[in-house]
Amino acid sequence: MAEPARGVEFRVCPPRGRIELRGDPGDGAFVEAASNALGLEPPPTPNRSRSWADTVILWLGPDAWLIEVPAEAEHAVARALEESLSDRHASIAVAGAGSVTWSLTGPRARDLLAKGMTLDLDPERFRAGCCARSLLAKVPVLLHRPGNDPLYELTVPRSYAEFARDWLEDAALEYADTR
Amino acid sequence: MLLIPCPWCGERDESEFACGGEAHIARPPDPDALNDAEWADYLFMRTNPKGSQRERWCHTHGCGRWFNVERDTVTHRILSVYRMGEPPPKDAP
Numbered sequence: 001m002a003e004p005a006r007g008v009e010f011r012v013c014p015p016r017g018r019i020e021l022r023g024d025p026g027d028g029a030f031v032e033a034a035s036n037a038l039g040l041e042p043p044p045t046p047n048r049s050r051s052w053a054d055t056v057i058l059w060l061g062p063d064a065w066l067i068e069v070p071a072e073a074e075h076a077v078a079r080a081l082e083e084s085l086s087d088r089h090a091s092i093a094v095a096g097a098g099s100v101t102w103s104l105t106g107p108r109a110r111d112l113l114a115k116g117m118t119l120d121l122d123p124e125r126f127r128a129g130c131c132a133r134s135l136l137a138k139v140p141v142l143l144h145r146p147g148n149d150p151l152y153e154l155t156v157p158r159s160y161a162e163f164a165r166d167w168l169e170d171a172a173l174e175y176a177d178t179r
Numbered sequence: 180m181l182l183i184p185c186p187w188c189g190e191r192d193e194s195e196f197a198c199g200g201e202a203h204i205a206r207p208p209d210p211d212a213l214n215d216a217e218w219a220d221y222l223f224m225r226t227n228p229k230g231s232q233r234e235r236w237c238h239t240h241g242c243g244r245w246f247n248v249e250r251d252t253v254t255h256r257i258l259s260v261y262r263m264g265e266p267p268p269k270d271a272p
């Protein structure tokens with residue numbers, strides 16, 4: 001008989017650098033300057049992410065993105081953006097310490113999230129490369145599906161992290177020893 | 180619970196949104212020229228129709244954007260959605 005596996009595994013990710021970038025995606029000079037600093041163009045498509053090497057850019061709104069980089073690179077990337085965008089109408093905010101990210105994986109990860117979210121998590125619709133801000137158990141969250149492992153990354157404001165962890169642990173109890 | 184089609188994010192649950200009341204109420208260009216009754220009318224009085232109404236909604240817990248929703252106040256059916264600055268898709272009958 002196969003060894004019992006947990007239906008869902010979740011753990012806190014190591015600290016990462018985060019920068020909130022705002023600007024007009026219709027302004028070609030803004031897009032070019034941001035892309036030059038990041039080595040990657042901010043995705044124009046709603047609720048999509050884009051990644052290359054150590055950098056992930058998540059769409060937050062029609063003029064807002066979250067840039068994820070290694071923690072130690074956070075300030076250097078923010079400075080590169082500030083220099084590149086110095087003559088553009090743009091906003092750059094370092095936000096790495098403001099939130100906590102969990103990775104979730106396993107065959108019941110989607111069921112776990114669905115208990116507390118109204119977001120359509122159908123794997124055909126919320127595919128790899130999708131991201132969305134929404135609510136989990138009334139907590140404002142950012143959900144990202146980077147690929148298949150981990151299935152999901154859940155980012156929560158730090159002030160809600162303890163509540164979110166308690167909620168996840170409680171909601172995952174029934175999946176403890178199932179496949 | 181309403182399923183509201185955000186112009187950017189698509190259909191999302193009502194709990195992600197905040198309603199900002201009746202849309203297309205222009206701020207008087209010269210408030211000092213108004214008497215108290217006219218100013219109170221601008222601030223407080225609303226059409227409150229039974230039927231189709233145009234409202235402002237904000238996708239607070241999603242993309243954070245304000246947009247317009249045309250909703251039937253009797254059936255809650257959403258008749259149309261359009262971005263700020265865009266004309267309503269059709270004029271009210």
Ligand SMILES: [Zn+2]
Pocket residue numbers: 185186187188189238241242243244
């Ligand atoms: Zn939206």
